[in-house]
Amino acid sequence: MAKFIRPDWDEYFMNIAAVVKTRGNCSRRQVAAVIVKNRRIISTGYNGTPPGIRNCCDGGCARCAAADVASGARLDECICAHAEENAIVQAAYYGVPLRGSVLYCTISPCLTCAKMIITAGIQEVVFAEEYHFNRQAAALLGEAGVKWRHWRPAPA
Secondary structure, eight states, X not given: OOOOOOOOHHHHHHHHHHHHXXXXXXXXXXXXXXXXXXXXXXXXXXXXXXXXXXXXXXXXXHHHHOTTXXXXXXXXXXXXXXXXXXXXXXXXXXXXXXXXXXXXXXXXXXXXXXHHHHHHTOOEEEEEEOSSOOHHHHHHHHHTTOEXXXXXXOOO
16 A cells, blocks of 8 residues: 655645745736634735736736836835735635734745734744845744744655
8 A cells, every 4th residue: 555645734735825826916926825723724815916906917017017126126116915915905805813823925924014914913924935034024023922934845
């Protein structure tokens, strides 16, 4: 009989996040967030323009469409919402409380998303890749008692 291998919970939710990010419509980067409570998915989000706005990948965001803008520059001009932001807002839209939940994201949260994570009552953040996860965001999460960790898949 062949050995049956199941992913652990972190790998399971990160694999789901990898699929969710394929819906992202930002022309610069695809990112996803999956919010889980009691090992059940309660909200997901990906990065892109708000509903009713032309998708970023279709030219909806002038900042992302500009070829001369470096990664991480002029973010105040970007109209795309972050994956964490969208997951939190979707939960609010449908009346789903997030207190005590875990947020899995494909990339580490920025400072603005860290503030939203704290305010939403999320208790832990697990991220796959580090992207501008600055000391201020990490310190803020820590000060608020939000655990965070950099997840790496187990070697094959």
